[in-house]
Amino acid sequence: MKETASRETHVKETANHYLNRELSWMEFNRRVLEEAQDPTTPLLERMKFLSIVSSNLDEFMSVRVAGVVDQIKAGYTKKDFTGYTPAGLFKRIMKRGAKLVAEQYKTYRELSRALGKEGIHFIEYEDLNITQRKAMDEYFHNFMFPVLTPMAVDQARPFPLVHSQGVYLAVVLMKEEYEEGLENEEEPYFAILEVPSNLSRFIEVPVRTNSKKREYILMEELIEQHIHTLFSGYNAVSVQAFRLTRNSDLILNEEEAEDLLEEIELQLRRRRWGTPVRLEVQKGIHPYALAQLLDEFEVTDNIFEIDGPLDLSYLMKLAGSLKGYDQLRYAPIQQAYPAELDEAADIFGKLRQRDVLVYHPYESFDAVTDFICQAAYDPEVLAIKMTLYRVSGNSPLIQALARAAESGMQVTVVVELKARFDEERNIAWARKLEQAGCHVVYGLVGLKTHAKITLVVRQEQDGLRRYIHVGTGNYNDSTAKLYTDIGLFTTDKDIGEDASALFNEVTGYSAPHNWKAFGVAPSDMMDKLIGKLRREAENAAQGKPARIVAKFNSLSNQRMVDELYLASQAGVKIELIVRGVCCLKPGVPGLSENITVISIVDRFLEHSRIFYFENGGEPEIYISSADWMTRNLTRRVELMCPVFDTSIQETLINILQLSLRDNVKARRLQPNGLYERVQAGPDEPLRSQFEAMRISSWKTTAPEA
Structure with missing residues (x-):
C-alpha cells in the first residue's frame, strides 16, 4: 500500500487556528475526572472513573510525553502546526498535569469520605483494634513476607531495575546503635522495596460478626508497619512510596528485522529499561530518599508529589470486588440479541435476505461470535479471513478459528503484533493459531493493521458467496460490553470483492486495488x-x-x-x-x-x-x-x-x-x-x-x- 499523495489547501496557516493535540487530550482526561466528581453518578462508578483517569495519565506519560521528552533531548526546537516547541509544550503539559493530579486526589479524598458514609472504609494500621492488628500481622507474615525482597543500594549493590509504573517503597535506614538526638555524621543507608503487583493491593480487614461495615488497608501501609522484619539491625528513618514511569513506546526497525515476532519480543524486554519520564513520590518524602531517586533516574522537570496512595488504578478492581452494593452501581445493561438474527439457526440464511447492523453494547457481541463459530463448524465454508487487533483474554473467536483450521478450512488471520500494550497477548494468540494450522500474517512493514473485518467464503448452490462483517471496534467480547461500536453484516458483491482484495494486499504482493466500495x-x-x-x-x-x-x-x-x-x-x-x-x-x-x-x-x-x-x-x-x-x-x-x-x-x-x-x-x-x-x-x-x-x-x- 502506498501513502496518499499530499494536496494543497487554501486555509492560511496560523497556529491560532489549531488546538494542540496533547493539551486537547488533557482536557479529555479532565472530562473523565468530571464523571468521577459528578454526584449523580453512582458512587462505585465514580471510583471507576477515577481509576480510568490514572490509567489514561499513565499511558499519556509513557507514550506521548515520552515522545516530547525525546524531542527535547535531541535538541529539536521547531514549532508544530499549533505553535509549540517541544520545550514549550512540555512546560505547559507539566503545569496542567500538576493541576489535574491535585484535583484528582482532592476527588479521591471526597470519594473516600462518601464511601465511609456507606460503610466502606480505608483505614491505617494505627486505627486497627487489637484483634484486627493480630489478623493483619498474621496476613503479613503468612502471605506477604515470603514474597518481599528488600534491595539495598550501596557501593557493592548498584541501584536495581525499577519497573515502569510499579509501586515501590524508598527506605532510609540508620544502624540500631544510632541514638536519636545524638550527633551523628554517618550517612544514612538506602534501600528500595517493590510492592508486589501479583498480590491484592487492598486487603480486607476482619470486622465484628454481622457488622455491615467493610474496612480495607493498603498493602504498602502493612509493609511499612512491618519494615523492621526486613531490615534487622537497622532502624527505618522513613518509608515512603515512589513510582517511576518509563518510555514505553516500541522502536522497531521492521525493514531489517528477519522475524517481526522475535523483534517485538526483543523490544518488549528492552521496554523495561525505557528512559525515565515521570517520577511520582509520596508527599513529604525524606530529602535523602528523594536525592537518591533523582540521582538515579535523572528526572528533574517531571516530578509529582502525591498526597494520597500512588496509582489509583487499583480502585477499578476494588469497585468490582465489593459485593452487596448494587445500589452504588449502574444497573446491569440488558443486552439484546439483534432481532434480525434472533433465534436464527442459520445466520447465513438470514444474511442472504438482508444486511444486518449491530450496535454494541446495547446489542450483544454474541451475534459476531455466533457468526464466526457457525462458519467454523459449517462444512460448506471454504475459507475464513479475519483481522485481530485487540482480543480478550479467553476469546471464543480464537477457539473457533483454531477449530476451523484443524478441520481443514483455509483460515487466515492478520494478527497485529504492534497493538500497544497488547503485544505479548497477541504474540501468544498468534502462536496458538499457527499451531492449529491457521495462516498467521503480521501485517505490512511499517503499518499497523487496524481495520476490523471478517470474510467468510461459502460454497452454495448458485456458486461461491462472500459473507462480510465490518466493525468500528475490536473483535473483543469483553470491551464490546463497555464500548459503543457498530458492526455491519453484509453480502454485498462490491463490498465482498473489496474485502477479498484487502486481504490479498495485506497477506500477499497485490498492487493497490481500485476499490469499488471501500x-x-x-x-x-x-x-x-x-x-x-x-x-x-x-x-x-x-x-x-x-x-x-x-x-x-x-x-x-x-x-x-x-x-x-x-x-x-x-x-x-x-x-x-x-x-x-x-x-x-x-x-x-x-x-x-x-x-x-x-x-x-x-x-x-x-x-x-x-x-x-x-x-x-x-x-x-x-x-x-x-x-x-x-x-x-x-x-x-x-x-x-x-x-x-x-x-x-x-x-x-x-x-x-x-x-x-x-x-x-x-x-x-x-x-x-x-x-x-x-x-x-x-x-x-x-x-x-x-x-x-x-x-x-x-x-x-x-x-x-
Whole structure:
C-alpha cells in the first residue's frame, strides 16, 4: 500500500487556528475526572472513573510525553502546526498535569469520605483494634513476607531495575546503635522495596460478626508497619512510596528485522529499561530518599508529589470486588440479541435476505461470535479471513478459528503484533493459531493493521458467496460490553470483492486495488474523505443541501482540519462528535462558524466511527475503523465501508441524532479549547446512552436535531 499523495489547501496557516493535540487530550482526561466528581453518578462508578483517569495519565506519560521528552533531548526546537516547541509544550503539559493530579486526589479524598458514609472504609494500621492488628500481622507474615525482597543500594549493590509504573517503597535506614538526638555524621543507608503487583493491593480487614461495615488497608501501609522484619539491625528513618514511569513506546526497525515476532519480543524486554519520564513520590518524602531517586533516574522537570496512595488504578478492581452494593452501581445493561438474527439457526440464511447492523453494547457481541463459530463448524465454508487487533483474554473467536483450521478450512488471520500494550497477548494468540494450522500474517512493514473485518467464503448452490462483517471496534467480547461500536453484516458483491482484495494486499504482493466500495488507508481513504468534504462545499456554494455529521474518537490531522474549515467557509453545516482529542477550533468567525464540536463522556466509552455526507439530498453514510488522525490516515491499514441498506442508513442517522441531542453528558468545545456542558434549557433532559438502552429509540425515526 502506498501513502496518499499530499494536496494543497487554501486555509492560511496560523497556529491560532489549531488546538494542540496533547493539551486537547488533557482536557479529555479532565472530562473523565468530571464523571468521577459528578454526584449523580453512582458512587462505585465514580471510583471507576477515577481509576480510568490514572490509567489514561499513565499511558499519556509513557507514550506521548515520552515522545516530547525525546524531542527535547535531541535538541529539536521547531514549532508544530499549533505553535509549540517541544520545550514549550512540555512546560505547559507539566503545569496542567500538576493541576489535574491535585484535583484528582482532592476527588479521591471526597470519594473516600462518601464511601465511609456507606460503610466502606480505608483505614491505617494505627486505627486497627487489637484483634484486627493480630489478623493483619498474621496476613503479613503468612502471605506477604515470603514474597518481599528488600534491595539495598550501596557501593557493592548498584541501584536495581525499577519497573515502569510499579509501586515501590524508598527506605532510609540508620544502624540500631544510632541514638536519636545524638550527633551523628554517618550517612544514612538506602534501600528500595517493590510492592508486589501479583498480590491484592487492598486487603480486607476482619470486622465484628454481622457488622455491615467493610474496612480495607493498603498493602504498602502493612509493609511499612512491618519494615523492621526486613531490615534487622537497622532502624527505618522513613518509608515512603515512589513510582517511576518509563518510555514505553516500541522502536522497531521492521525493514531489517528477519522475524517481526522475535523483534517485538526483543523490544518488549528492552521496554523495561525505557528512559525515565515521570517520577511520582509520596508527599513529604525524606530529602535523602528523594536525592537518591533523582540521582538515579535523572528526572528533574517531571516530578509529582502525591498526597494520597500512588496509582489509583487499583480502585477499578476494588469497585468490582465489593459485593452487596448494587445500589452504588449502574444497573446491569440488558443486552439484546439483534432481532434480525434472533433465534436464527442459520445466520447465513438470514444474511442472504438482508444486511444486518449491530450496535454494541446495547446489542450483544454474541451475534459476531455466533457468526464466526457457525462458519467454523459449517462444512460448506471454504475459507475464513479475519483481522485481530485487540482480543480478550479467553476469546471464543480464537477457539473457533483454531477449530476451523484443524478441520481443514483455509483460515487466515492478520494478527497485529504492534497493538500497544497488547503485544505479548497477541504474540501468544498468534502462536496458538499457527499451531492449529491457521495462516498467521503480521501485517505490512511499517503499518499497523487496524481495520476490523471478517470474510467468510461459502460454497452454495448458485456458486461461491462472500459473507462480510465490518466493525468500528475490536473483535473483543469483553470491551464490546463497555464500548459503543457498530458492526455491519453484509453480502454485498462490491463490498465482498473489496474485502477479498484487502486481504490479498495485506497477506500477499497485490498492487493497490481500485476499490469499488471501500476507502482504505493509507492508499486512498484521506483522498476520498477530502473529496467528499469538497463536494459538500461545492454543493453549498451552488445552493444545494450540504451537511456533514461525523462521529469519531479524535481529530488531529492538519489537512483534515483545514478541509473542514474550507467547507465551513463555503456554508456547509458541520456537526462533529469527537470523544477525545480535537485540534479544530469551532465557532471562529470567518473560519469555522458553521462547525460545532461536542464530546460525550458517559457510562460507556464512545468508540464508533460514523460519517454522514448530505450529498445534495442523496446521503452517503460510512462506518470506519479510523479516526481523523495522521497515524490512522497515513500509517495504518484502515477501512471505511459504505452502508447501502436504506433502513440501516436510517438507523445510523438516528444514532447520530441521539448524540447530537444529548444535553446531559455532552460537552461543547469552545474556541479556547475548553469544554462547557450542554444545557438542557427548555428541552427535556436527554442522555443519549441511556436513551439507546431502550433499543427502539435508535431503531425508529428520531426527531431532528
